[in-house]
Amino acid sequence: MDFKQLLPDFNAIGKTDWAKPQVDTKNTMSLVALVGAALMIVFVFLPWATLSAEGESINRLGITTWYGIFGLLFALVACAGVLYKHYSLTFCAAVFGVVFGIIGGCVVPSFTVDGVTVSGDLIKAGLEMAEAASAFGSKADLPSLTHLGALLYLVASLVAGAGAYLKIAKK
Numbered sequence: 001m002d003f004k005q006l007l008p009d010f011n012a013i014g015k016t017d018w019a020k021p022q023v024d025t026k027n028t029m030s031l032v033a034l035v036g037a038a039l040m041i042v043f044v045f046l047p048w049a050t051l052s053a054e055g056e057s058i059n060r061l062g063i064t065t066w067y068g069i070f071g072l073l074f075a076l077v078a079c080a081g082v083l084y085k086h087y088s089l090t091f092c093a094a095v096f097g098v099v100f101g102i103i104g105g106c107v108v109p110s111f112t113v114d115g116v117t118v119s120g121d122l123i124k125a126g127l128e129m130a131e132a133a134s135a136f137g138s139k140a141d142l143p144s145l146t147h148l149g150a151l152l153y154l155v156a157s158l159v160a161g162a163g164a165y166l167k168i169a170k171k
Contacts, residue, residue, distance in 0.1 A: 005088060005168050006088055006091055006092070006165070006168060007088055007092070008081075008086060008088045008089040008092055009086075009088065012086065013084075013086055013089065016084050016086070018084070021083035021084060022083065022084075022085065023082075023083065024085070027167065029163045029164075029166040029167040029170065030082060030087075030163070030167055031163075032159060032160075032162070032163030032166075033078075033081075033082045033087065033090050033094075033159075033160050033161075033162075033163030033164045033167060034079070034082040034083070034160075034163075035159065035160075035163075036078075036094070036156050036157070036158075036159030036160030036161070036162075036163055037075060037078035037079040037081075037082055037090060037093075037094070037156075037160040038079060039152075039156035039159070039160075040071070040074070040075035040078060040079075040094075040097055040153060040156045040157055040160060041072065041075045041076065041079065042156075043062070043149055043152045043153040043156055044062045044063050044068055044071050044072045044075060044149075044153060045061060045062065045063055046061065046062060046148070046149030046152065046153075047059035047060060047061055047062075047148065047149050048060060048061065048062035048065065048068055048104045048109075048147060048148075048149040048150040048153070049104075049107075049108070049109050049111075049145060049146070049147055049149075049150070050145070050146045050147075050148065051111055051123065051143065051144075051145050052143060052144050052145075052146070053141065053142075053143035053144075054141050054143075055141070058111050058113055060109045060110075060111060061149070062104060062149050062150065062153065065104070065107075065109055067100045067103045067104050067107065068100075068104065070096075070100050071097060071100040071101065071104065071153060074093045074094075074096045074097045074100065074157075075093070075097060075157075077089060077090075077093040078090045078093035078094050078097065078157075078160050078164075081093060081164065082160075082164070087164040087167045087168050088164070088168060090160060090161075090163075090164035091161055091164040091165055091168060093160075094157045094158070094160040094161030094164060095157075095161055097153070097154075097156075097157030097160065097161070098154060098157045098158060098161065100153075100157075101150055101151070101153045101154030101155075101157050102154060104147060104149070104150030104153065104154075105147040105150040105151055105154060106147075107120065108120035108121075108123050108124045108127075108145060110123075111123065123145070126143065127143055127144075127145060130142050130143050
């Protein structure tokens, strides 16, 4: 396979009739790419970070972070690529989606509670201190930080990218 096929052809994109989106319902890989891209859009609106402590939890939605906004933009581009049969565009957008999903899963964002914003660095330090205290026998309820939405976004990006790649490779 020629790897140049994975790069978007901007001349072809420029000649696209944007009034006629199409869904290729007879092609499984096209549907896989479309479902993955649609789920990317949905998952950006889920909590990408959840901080839990002492039975309480606060969330930070993906769309409220800079990397979540870029994630939404690439999800929309991936959807457009499938709907207008530009699978190389879908593939590239999904690759960027994977990158932003990884960022979302690794970054500790800031949280705002009752009008007070706590920075991600301070939260990270607090989590590390609580973990260290538990090593010395403290049985207190340990705070936790989960990134479920970012993980789901990452998986959806992988699905969209795999569907687009397999569609391109079949040509």
